[in-house]
Amino acid sequence: MRILIAFTSLSGNTRDVARQVRARCEVLGHQVDWIEAGVQTLADAGEPRHDLYLFGSWSDNAGRTPSEMKHLIAALVEAVGKPPQVAVFGTGETQWGEEYYCGAVRRIAAFFGSVHPRLEIEQMPHGECDALAIQRWTDHVLTCTQRMLDPGMPSETILHADPARFVA
Numbered sequence: 001m002r003i004l005i006a007f008t009s010l011s012g013n014t015r016d017v018a019r020q021v022r023a024r025c026e027v028l029g030h031q032v033d034w035i036e037a038g039v040q041t042l043a044d045a046g047e048p049r050h051d052l053y054l055f056g057s058w059s060d061n062a063g064r065t066p067s068e069m070k071h072l073i074a075a076l077v078e079a080v081g082k083p084p085q086v087a088v089f090g091t092g093e094t095q096w097g098e099e100y101y102c103g104a105v106r107r108i109a110a111f112f113g114s115v116h117p118r119l120e121i122e123q124m125p126h127g128e129c130d131a132l133a134i135q136r137w138t139d140h141v142l143t144c145t146q147r148m149l150d151p152g153m154p155s156e157t158i159l160h161a162d163p164a165r166f167v168a
């Protein structure tokens with residue numbers, strides 16, 4: 001699949017998660033385009049249409065979506081409309097209050113009506129537990145998306161972008 005990872009990160013936590021998500025997608029043979037909001041623009045990803053959009057965000061005051069991410073999302077919606085295949089990940093801190101924890105992740109997922117579970121990591125991802133959670137989330141989203149795009153694909157080949165590679 002052609003996948004767009006578009007994220008925002010102020011101090012690196014969400015970028016770390018995005019890198020792990022990207023690595024997993026690429027290990028499984030998917031083509032990943034990468035946009036860091038505020039640093040790059042949608043144009044840097046080339047053709048804006050993708051099979052799957054993975055959005056990542058930290059959360060600003062009272063669980064708000066950072067403005068650079070809002071701008072990127074607005075540009076994407078203007079270019080391709082609201083795509084159906086969207087999954088959202090991010091980092092936050094529970095010390096801001098449970099109701100605001102990873103608020104931007106919830107807001108972005110709600111805006112797109114994402115059918116996928118959200119991935120929420122407290123601060124910087126660390127240890128085997130977070131690495132496994134990121135891998136499992138990525139695998140789940142990839143599998144579900146491939147199933148939706150190609151309901152006829154046999155389930156034993158579904159995780160891999162190139163079924164021949166999996167069989168070999």
Ligand SMILES: Cc1cc2nc3c(=O)[nH]c(=O)nc-3n(C[C@H](O)[C@H](O)[C@H](O)COP(=O)(O)O)c2cc1C
Nearest residue numbers: 009010011012013014058059060062063092093102
């Ligand atoms: C001004 C400010 C407001 C914040 N507000 C929230 C918040 O409402 N909810 C939350 O979960 N985290 C909040 N945080 C914490 C960050 O979202 C969290 O540290 C995140 O991991 C930062 O990600 P980054 O390293 O990718 O920038 C806030 C941080 C800052 C600097």
